[in-house]
Amino acid sequence: MANESEPRVDSTLSKGLAILEKLTSLKGGMGVSELSRELGLTKSNTFRLLQTLSTLGYVRREPDKTYSATLKTWQVGRSVVENLNLRTAASQMMLYLSEETKETIYLAVRDGLNVVYIDKVESTKPIRSWNPIGGTAPIHCVGTGKAILASEYRLLRDHVMGSLERFTDRTISDIEALDKDMAETQLRGYAIDTGEFRQNILSFGAAISLPNGETVGALGVSVPDVNLKDGDMDRIGAHVQHAARAVSENLSRL
Amino acid sequence: MANESEPRVDSTLSKGLAILEKLTSLKGGMGVSELSRELGLTKSNTFRLLQTLSTLGYVRREPDKTYSATLKTWQVGRSVVENLNLRTAASQMMLYLSEETKETIYLAVRDGLNVVYIDKVESTKPIRSWNPIGGTAPIHCVGTGKAILASEYRLLRDHVMGSLERFTDRTISDIEALDKDMAETQLRGYAIDTGEFRQNILSFGAAISLPNGETVGALGVSVPDVNLKDGDMDRIGAHVQHAARAVSENLSRL
DNA sequence: ATGGCTATTTCATTAATTGACACGTTCTGA
DNA sequence: TCAGAACGTGTCAATTAATGAAATAGCCAT
Numbered sequence: 187m188a189n190e191s192e193p194r195v196d197s198t199l200s201k202g203l204a205i206l207e208k209l210t211s212l213k214g215g216m217g218v219s220e221l222s223r224e225l226g227l228t229k230s231n232t233f234r235l236l237q238t239l240s241t242l243g244y245v246r247r248e249p250d251k252t253y254s255a256t257l258k259t260w261q262v263g264r265s266v267v268e269n270l271n272l273r274t275a276a277s278q279m280m281l282y283l284s285e286e287t288k289e290t291i292y293l294a295v296r297d298g299l300n301v302v303y304i305d306k307v308e309s310t311k312p313i314r315s316w317n318p319i320g321g322t323a324p325i326h327c328v329g330t331g332k333a334i335l336a337s338e339y340r341l342l343r344d345h346v347m348g349s350l351e352r353f354t355d356r357t358i359s360d361i362e363a364l365d366k367d368m369a370e371t372q373l374r375g376y377a378i379d380t381g382e383f384r385q386n387i388l389s390f391g392a393a394i395s396l397p398n399g400e401t402v403g404a405l406g407v408s409v410p411d412v413n414l415k416d417g418d419m420d421r422i423g424a425h426v427q428h429a430a431r432a433v434s435e436n437l438s439r440l
Numbered sequence: 441m442a443n444e445s446e447p448r449v450d451s452t453l454s455k456g457l458a459i460l461e462k463l464t465s466l467k468g469g470m471g472v473s474e475l476s477r478e479l480g481l482t483k484s485n486t487f488r489l490l491q492t493l494s495t496l497g498y499v500r501r502e503p504d505k506t507y508s509a510t511l512k513t514w515q516v517g518r519s520v521v522e523n524l525n526l527r528t529a530a531s532q533m534m535l536y537l538s539e540e541t542k543e544t545i546y547l548a549v550r551d552g553l554n555v556v557y558i559d560k561v562e563s564t565k566p567i568r569s570w571n572p573i574g575g576t577a578p579i580h581c582v583g584t585g586k587a588i589l590a591s592e593y594r595l596l597r598d599h600v601m602g603s604l605e606r607f608t609d610r611t612i613s614d615i616e617a618l619d620k621d622m623a624e625t626q627l628r629g630y631a632i633d634t635g636e637f638r639q640n641i642l643s644f645g646a647a648i649s650l651p652n653g654e655t656v657g658a659l660g661v662s663v664p665d666v667n668l669k670d671g672d673m674d675r676i677g678a679h680v681q682h683a684a685r686a687v688s689e690n691l692s693r694l
Numbered sequence: 695a696t697g698g699c700t701a702t703t704t705c706a707t708t709a710a711t712t713g714a715c716a717c718g719t720t721c722t723g724a
Numbered sequence: 725t726c727a728g729a730a731c732g733t734g735t736c737a738a739t740t741a742a743t744g745a746a747a748t749a750g751c752c753a754t
Contacts, residue, residue, distance in 0.1 A: 202453035263517025
């Protein structure tokens with residue numbers, strides 16, 4: 187609905203990628219003839235392109251003479267996600283969160299059962315939370331971590347179960363309590379840490395995900411309890427949730 | 441090192457994919473000129489191909505006039521792996537292995553004469569093996585690879601024979617020794633790598649197969665030798681074997 | 695302004711892609 | 725068992741479609 191002056195495309199490249207896409211969408215392999223029919227190409231043409239894709243390693247000829255996509259396609263695609271600069275995609279929303287809350291904003295990714303802070307915006311207030319970029323925190327007791335944990339709970343539950351180390355008297359250290367908290371977090375849409383890692387430091391977090399639901403990180407706000415007024419918790423939570431969603435959408439546009 | 445009669449490749453497709461690969465390997469974007477220099481293409485040509493990739497949605501022109509890979513590349517590649525729902529089928533048993541061993545667990549599939557790691561569970565120990573998801577290793581000298589090799593040895597023997605590259609002084613690099621090791625592996629039910637790829641990193645692997653006997657991948661455990669106590673080898677081997685069998689049964693239900 | 699760097703456009707040339715056809719093999723069903 | 729259909733794989737001349745050089749236009753420093 188929006189291709190006015192369609193820039194001329196290289197047909198060879200275009201057809202080659204079409205073949206690749208078709209093959210990747212298939213469970214098994216596909217033969218030259220069927221492939222050419224489906225894509226509206228001649229057999230020779232299809233065959234030739236498949237040859238090219240084979241020698242480049244994107245496609246392999248199976249023993250039964252059909253062709254199927256190799257994992258190279260996947261490897262190439264994966265590096266996009268590995269290199270996608272979360273920081274860039276998140277920076278605007280981090281500033282937004284900073285404006286709205288005046289507190290310290292963190293961008294975190296998961297590393298095993300910890301989160302690593304890969305970016306932050308400092309609070310301007312005199313009393314503030316402090317963690318260095320590159321610093322880590324246990325996944326089960328900070329806002330960013332709990333948000334990530336909740337979004338991948340099925341995968342991580344059994345793993346995290348064995349290492350619910352206690353840091354304050356509010357740290358969740360038994361699995362039943364964690365199950366409950368995670369269920370609430372999923373429902374709520376953002377995570378709350380009520381001083382479960384550092385005494386008197388609350389934090390809020392929400393997960394950032396790719397279109398398919400894969401979680402790649404989380405945004406968080408850390409607030410010393412003395413800075414918190416009535417109603418702030420709900421307000422900040424809502425902001426974090428909104429920001430994380432915006433970043434997720436941002437990523438999907440890349 | 442082995443391209444005798446290279447089947448003629450479509451240069452347009454080839455160049456286009458080269459550009460795509462380059463862009464996916466980058467953290468940020470890259471301009472037309474730099475790209476053309478790096479790949480040895482003319483600016484016009486590069487520009488034209490980028491235009492094609494853009495209209496196809498694989499690449500995006502950033503506000504700063506550079507080009508970078510989009511998530512479409514990732515999505516296309518992802519479906520390759522999705523279509524083998526191996527990861528889903530294996531995830532529970534990977535966690536089980538992680539619990540039992542506390543070491544790094546890998547899920548690998550064969551890609552030619554290599555294995556590609558398509559999933560893992562990190563070790564919680566301070567000293568641990570590390571390979572990225574998407575990383576590769578030669579099939580003849582790591583646990584997962586040897587397990588797959590053993591299960592398809594009749595098919596692969598002649599192929600692998602010519603490429604027994606040596607990585608450590610324990611690497612099996614002559615075919616008689618490999619024949620013997622594979623026979624033992626088949627008998628034992630799981631594969632052992634005694635530091636044959638990385639010095640001081642041992643690994644254990646067992647193959648995952650479909651009901652018809654076709655091998656689709658392998659589970660593996662990597663252990664730095666300093667973490668190994670007496671009797672651990674037998675114990676871990678038995679666990680890996682059991683886990684792989686369970687995943688195989690899992691697959692047959694899908 | 696000026697020079698040096700970009701991205702983009704144009705266009706004639708030609709090389710590279712193409713489709714029709716041919717060949718051998720494998721599968722199917724009568 | 726045999727015919728014939730469908731398949732994967734070559735071949736090759738015609739011509740399309742990709743190409744490089746050079747020109748244009750924008751951007752940022754000096």
